[in-house]
Structures are given as C-alpha cells and as structure tokens.
Amino acid sequence: MIASSLMSSRDPYPFEKFQNDDNFRGKPAGTMPRVYKEATHLDQQKDPWNRLNMTPTLQSVRRRVNHFDPLAPNDALDFELKTSYDQHADLFQPSNYSVLQRETLNLPHGRVLKNREVLSKLPYDPMYPPLRVAEQERRLDPNNVKGAIVGVHTEITNPGYSRKTDGGIFTA
Incomplete structure (x- = not known):
C-alpha cells in the first residue's frame, strides 16, 4: 500500500x-x-x-430485341463473302487473311463502329473565308428619287433651298 501511494498519478505515456x-x-x-x-x-x-x-451506346442499342443490321452477315458464307480478300490479287496470302473484314482493316465499309462525331472538313480556312460578291437583283435608276428619305440635302430639295408645296421648308 505504501508503494502505491508513493507512486505518482501521472501517466508516463501521455499519448492517446x-x-x-x-x-x-x-x-x-x-x-x-x-x-x-x-x-x-x-x-x-x-x-x-x-x-x-x-x-x-452503340453496343446497348445493338443488344436490343428490335435492332436489325442489314449489313451484318447471316451465316458463315456471308461472313466470308464480305471479307476484303481478293483471290486474284491476294493469291498466296496466309489463310487468316482470307477472313479479315473491311472494318478490321480500316477500309471504308459504311458502318458506324464508335460513338464519335465525324468531323467534316470545311472547303476553306475559317480564318480566311472566301469573299462573296453580292450583286443587285435589279439596277436602280439614280434619277428616280421616289421613296428617298426626306431631308435638307436630298435631290428633291434643290440643295436645301426649295420649299414644300404648302410653303414650309424641308426638315431632316
């Protein structure tokens, strides 16, 4: 008992x-x-x-019941007929080359394989667009002033000095 009362109550390891x-x-x-x-x-x-x-996605649309692909081969014969193999030009090619499809070789095939937008190339540089020459539909007569804006210095005002028929002056 005496030994326990002499010991300090302080924790020698203060960490949690x-x-x-x-x-x-x-x-x-x-x-x-x-x-x-x-x-x-x-x-x-x-x-x-x-x-x-x-x-x-393209794959989820193709998995649907009502999906129909007219370009898809119906059987093994169609699959081999749609290959890019030409028996006259590719006579001594390996046998696995005879079943490669056009999609595999990145040849034009008319099918969409990925959900990517096809970027169409503009026929001109957008920084330098071609100039368009706008032509008038009909040639206007410079002597005909009907429909002109009434003002002080138009052709019908006699360089600003003429009067209206009621005696007033033209205003802009």
Missing part, C-alpha cells in the same frame, strides 16, 4: 491509447458528417448522371 473499437476507428457512426447532400435516387435524376445513363 486506442483501447476499444470507438477509439481505434475514430468517432462513432452517429457523429460522422453526411458526405452527400441528397439521397442517391434523387441525384440520379439530375445531370450529368441522368444524361450519361439515358444516352445509349
């Missing part, structure tokens, strides 16, 4: 001791802050998640 699950893992689950502001099913109805989810 991980004694149980709460101390070891951190704060209890009830005090953890919420990471997301809204529920998952509400967030999935907004962009960009909804836009990405509702936009079909």
Whole structure:
C-alpha cells in the first residue's frame, strides 16, 4: 500500500491509447458528417448522371430485341463473302487473311463502329473565308428619287433651298 501511494498519478505515456473499437476507428457512426447532400435516387435524376445513363451506346442499342443490321452477315458464307480478300490479287496470302473484314482493316465499309462525331472538313480556312460578291437583283435608276428619305440635302430639295408645296421648308 505504501508503494502505491508513493507512486505518482501521472501517466508516463501521455499519448492517446486506442483501447476499444470507438477509439481505434475514430468517432462513432452517429457523429460522422453526411458526405452527400441528397439521397442517391434523387441525384440520379439530375445531370450529368441522368444524361450519361439515358444516352445509349452503340453496343446497348445493338443488344436490343428490335435492332436489325442489314449489313451484318447471316451465316458463315456471308461472313466470308464480305471479307476484303481478293483471290486474284491476294493469291498466296496466309489463310487468316482470307477472313479479315473491311472494318478490321480500316477500309471504308459504311458502318458506324464508335460513338464519335465525324468531323467534316470545311472547303476553306475559317480564318480566311472566301469573299462573296453580292450583286443587285435589279439596277436602280439614280434619277428616280421616289421613296428617298426626306431631308435638307436630298435631290428633291434643290440643295436645301426649295420649299414644300404648302410653303414650309424641308426638315431632316
């Protein structure tokens, strides 16, 4: 008893001791802050998640029941007839070359293989567009002033010195 009373009550190891699950893992689950502001099913109805989810890929469209591809081969004979193999030009090619399709060799085949926009090349440089010459549909008579704007210095005002029929002066 005397030895225990002589010992100091100070902890010689002042660092935090991980004694149980709460101390070891951190704060209890009830005090953890919420990471997301809204529920998952509400967030999935907004962009960009909804836009990405509702936009079909080429593969998902091809897996649908009502998908029909008229260019797809019906059987093994069609598959081999659609190859790029030409028996006259490619006579002594290896046997695996005889079944290569045009899509595999990146030859023009008329099918869309990836969801990529085809960029069309403009016939001119957009920095230097070609000049267009606009021609008049009909030639206007310079002596005909009907429909001209009434003002002080038009042809019908006699360089600003003529009067209207009622005696007044022309105003701009």
